[in-house]
Amino acid sequence: MGGPGPDAPARPFPRELLAGDTLAAARALLGARLAREPEPGDPLGERRVGRIVEVEAYIGEEDRASHARFGRTARNGVMFGPPGLAYVYLVYGMHHCLNVVTEPAPRPAALLVRAVEPVAGLAAMRAARATTRTAVGRARGTGASPPPDSRLAAGPGLVCAAFTIDRSRTGDDLCDPASSLRLELAPDGEAPPAIETTPRVGIDYAGEPWTSVPWRFLVPGSPSLSRRA
DNA sequence: GCAAAGATTTGCT
């Protein structure tokens, strides 16, 4: 047989790849998989998998764009903990965003997962998107045509909507193969993706140099990049 | 105790 089929054994994402420099971890995370095992109550009970194609780095208390800029608080505490854990927060009162904690405690750093390419469980992602229908969509009425498959998780809020992730997942160990929400290496034999960097998005409040540092990492040409790409 | 702003998305203009 050729490459691994759809039932090839998953390869856990090594915590060491997240324990060092966050910018190196960002490059390691691109091309890796975000996976969620079905749980009772999940749409269709399908395993959902996406290929990570866009992340942003938030590094240290000195980073004025990071939630860690306030020092350790009840919300951001997990960022000061060990690498590999999930940090999920609510932004604008309606969208959840998933981060992967990096660097050893007590250094606060994380990678925001901004976009993934749907690989498996697309029907469950669509169902989850419909359930988590955005507040603005509800308020302004009907309209909404369903997004194409490649756009199901094409943004930080959409990743969480498609994978049914909320703040209750904060602290989940994404490197533990037993976790229902976890990271996996790309299938053996898959070529590592090309990588481009840009400044981070939506952080004008941070000021220089934080608004300009090239800490957004993406796979150029992916159809699943976030809108503000 | 209250005001302000936010690591976004969407539909309409």
Added chain:
DNA sequence: GCAAATCTTTGCC
């Protein structure tokens, strides 16, 4: 291209 939706967290009185 713009502004609304929505509520938690932070900052200041």
